[in-house]
Amino acid sequence: MEKSCSLLVHFDKGTPALANEIKVALEGNDDAAKVDAMKKANMLVLNGETIPQLFITIIRYVLPSEDHTVQKLLLLYLENIEKTDSKGKILPEMILICQNLRNNLQHPNEYIRGVTLRFLCRICETEIIEPLIPSILSNLEHRNPYVRRNAILAISAIYKLPQGDHLLVDAPEMIEKMLTTEADQSAKRNAFLMLYTCAQDRAINYLLTHVDKVLLCNPNEQIKKIWLQSCRESFVQMLVEKQQQETEEIKAKSQVLQAQPDDLIDFYHLKSRKGMSQLELEDEVQDDLKRATGEFINEGDSANKLNRILQLTGFSDPVYAEAYVTVHHYDIILDVTIINRTKATLQNLCLELATMGDLKLVERPQNYTLAPESSKQIRANIKVSSTETGVIFGNIVYETSNVLERNVVVLNDIHIDIMDYISPAVCSDAAYRSMWAEFEWENKVAVNTVIQDEKEFLDHIIKSTNMKCLTPPSALEGYCGFLAANLYAKSVFGEDALVNLSVEKQADGKLSGYIRIRSKTQGIALSLGDKITLKQKGGA
Numbered sequence: 001m002e003k004s005c006s007l008l009v010h011f012d013k014g015t016p017a018l019a020n021e022i023k024v025a026l027e028g029n030d031d032a033a034k035v036d037a038m039k040k041a042n043m044l045v046l047n048g049e050t051i052p053q054l055f056i057t058i059i060r061y062v063l064p065s066e067d068h069t070v071q072k073l074l075l076l077y078l079e080n081i082e083k084t085d086s087k088g089k090i091l092p093e094m095i096l097i098c099q100n101l102r103n104n105l106q107h108p109n110e111y112i113r114g115v116t117l118r119f120l121c122r123i124c125e126t127e128i129i130e131p132l133i134p135s136i137l138s139n140l141e142h143r144n145p146y147v148r149r150n151a152i153l154a155i156s157a158i159y160k161l162p163q164g165d166h167l168l169v170d171a172p173e174m175i176e177k178m179l180t181t182e183a184d185q186s187a188k189r190n191a192f193l194m195l196y197t198c199a200q201d202r203a204i205n206y207l208l209t210h211v212d213k214v215l216l217c218n219p220n221e222q223i224k225k226i227w228l229q230s231c232r233e234s235f236v237q238m239l240v241e242k243q244q245q246e247t248e249e250i251k252a253k254s255q256v257l258q259a260q261p262d263d264l265i266d267f268y269h270l271k272s273r274k275g276m277s278q279l280e281l282e283d284e285v286q287d288d289l290k291r292a293t294g295e296f297i298n299e300g301d302s303a304n305k306l307n308r309i310l311q312l313t314g315f316s317d318p319v320y321a322e323a324y325v326t327v328h329h330y331d332i333i334l335d336v337t338i339i340n341r342t343k344a345t346l347q348n349l350c351l352e353l354a355t356m357g358d359l360k361l362v363e364r365p366q367n368y369t370l371a372p373e374s375s376k377q378i379r380a381n382i383k384v385s386s387t388e389t390g391v392i393f394g395n396i397v398y399e400t401s402n403v404l405e406r407n408v409v410v411l412n413d414i415h416i417d418i419m420d421y422i423s424p425a426v427c428s429d430a431a432y433r434s435m436w437a438e439f440e441w442e443n444k445v446a447v448n449t450v451i452q453d454e455k456e457f458l459d460h461i462i463k464s465t466n467m468k469c470l471t472p473p474s475a476l477e478g479y480c481g482f483l484a485a486n487l488y489a490k491s492v493f494g495e496d497a498l499v500n501l502s503v504e505k506q507a508d509g510k511l512s513g514y515i516r517i518r519s520k521t522q523g524i525a526l527s528l529g530d531k532i533t534l535k536q537k538g539g540a
Contacts, residue, residue, distance in 0.1 A: 019044070023057050031067045038062065038073035045080045055081065059093060063100045068111055071104075075119040083125055090127040098131055105135035108441065108522060110144040117150035121157040126167070129158055133167055140174065143357060143523070145184035152178075152187060156194035172199035179206055183354050183393070312411040318342045319349075319396050319409050330492070332359070332382040332416060338396065339375045346370040349398040351378050357390030358523065359383070359416065370398070385493075390416040419531065422497060422524075424468035425490035432470060432486060435496055439518040443529035447503055447513045449537050454483035454503050457511055457536075461501060462487065464535035465528065481505040495524050 022044075025037035041054060062074050083094055104116040117139060123129060136158070139151035152175065158164050159171045175191050176199070182188045196203040312321040319342075324335040334353075340346050348367045355361060362381040370376055382392065392414040399406055427435075451457040455476065462469055467487040476483065487499040496519060503513035515532055519525045 019054050023054060026057050026061045031065070031070060034062065034065065034067070035069050035073065038070060038077065042073060042077050042080065045077060055093060059096055063096070068115075071112060072115055075115060079119060079122055083128065090125060094125075094128060098128055101128075101132055102135050105132065105139060108443070108526065110142075110147050113139060113142070113147045114150045117147070117154040120154045124161055126161070126163050129161070130167060133158075137174070140178060143526075145187050148182070148184065149187045149190050152190040152194055156190070156197065159194070159198055172202055176202050176206065181354075183356060310412070310414055312336070312414075313396070313409055317409050318407070319346070319398065321351075321396060321409075321411065323414065325414065327384075327416065327421075330384050332384060332392075334380040334382070334392070334414075336378045336380065337375060338370065338378060340370040340373060342400075343372045344400045345372060346398040347401055349376075349396065351380065351394070351396055353380055353382075353392060353394035355382065355390060355392055357416070358385040359390040359392065360385065384416070384421070392416065417531075419466050421493070422466055422489045422491045422528075424466060425488055425496075426468055426470065427488055427496075429470070432488065432498065436498055436500075436518055439496075439498065439520050441519050441522050441525040443517040443525040445515045445517070445529050445532050445536070447511055447515060447536070448533075449511055452505070452509045452511060454481075454505060454511065457503060458483060458485055458501060461499075461515065461532065461536060465489065465499065465532060467497070467499060491524065495519060495521060497524055497528055499528070 022037045022040050025033040026041075028034070038058075041058065044054070058074065058077065062070060065071060065074075078097060082091075084090055101116060101120070104112050107113055107116075117136065120129065120132065120136065136151060136154055139147050140155075142148055142151070155168060155171055155175070159168050161167070165171075172195060175195050179188060179191050179195065182191060192203065192206070195206065310323050310325060312323055313319060318340075320339040322337050324337075326333040326335075336351060338349070338351070347369050349370050350365045350367050352365055353361060360383045362383060368376055368378075384390070394411050396409045396411065397406055447457075449457055449460075451460060458469070458476070461467075465487065467489040469485055470488050471485040476485065482502075482504045484500070484502045487501065489497045489499075491497065498518045500516045500518075501513070502516075503511045506512055515536070517525050517528050517532070519528070
């Protein structure tokens, strides 16, 4: 029986793929040569040639590679090789492969996580899948939607295996819960299709109770039509299949579903604005805004809080909104002012918010009635659970009294900065070295700045990251063309952030080197790295 292949690899049949030639290329340090060698190794496997010694070489020299193409070809190779012996038992070498797959599922690079999850969609050996289940499930909560989408696909494929319902006992409940919080439309679609496959009753209940929210959070008219049409076709088919067991009640639901899409589109015709602008303000603009809103506080104030006013809608929108944001340790408070700029009464007005990152809304949104040219103050509380850059987004929905039409005004994003949560801290040299050796997450940022003085660059990084320099001033004295310093900060959640800065002045006067960030959690390492990348350039 022929095996399916997920990738077509070009191979010149005029040049035989000799195992020794492949082995020599894989043992070298040239990534391009490794790519060609892995293509040839894949062709050997697809042609039915099994070479155990070549497999061992691949495990030794290809597994550690960080090259994305090499990793993708490795996964293709692993997909097509025989993973069991003649008795049907998993090969011992696959134990090392399982460890590598687990590392990939926890990799800081989203692409590596994604392609590994895709690979697991095509694996049917329970012995390989079972130890990876916790790592697979953890990717459902990853900050990047690309990873979450592929995690859902992997869970769906595993659940369809003969023993899948035992490996993932709570899969339908987890996916149903994720549907109610997921903001990415592609991830939501994957989750919905999986729910329909393994728990059809849950899927139809979700559609009937959340269809209005599904429409409102998606401003694209074509996507709404596709979504509703696919839902209608899927559920009508399901209901027809069940008619033999359930009579009158199922027929009634089928009639409702068949009539729903066009009516819903007319009823929920959205008036959304294109795009959602990012609020990435540079230091100078932020300072002006802070002065205008009274954010500047005494240096001795240890509350480490940020107060600012952010415009959420445009001046031409029928509903104007702005938010006064207060960040204080574990809480973010949004005092939103909403102004009805029309001469009509707005009914069932609701401020719908959602979050990305480790942010959680506390209250459910309420409906209000807003008289013509009047305003309303709405407060929203959000809990913060870790030091990670988060985003708050959403829209304002309302109805007018004269037409049965729901209107939507999309809000600008509110970006919550990591600087709101960390403050300078001190620790002993021994404690710093111990944490540096212990922490598993590292983010390495190359120096890229117009600043040409080493100490000036160090001061700029300290100011930009709100960290404490632990290297004593005496060690930084003198001019030798090289500078190394250790920085330390602590978050309000008790997380430690370590930074090692090493720079060297080149012959042309420019600075080169690296800024290495280590932490116990991935979120703070990535967020702090993004902040340094954004701010390190310096200059006027």
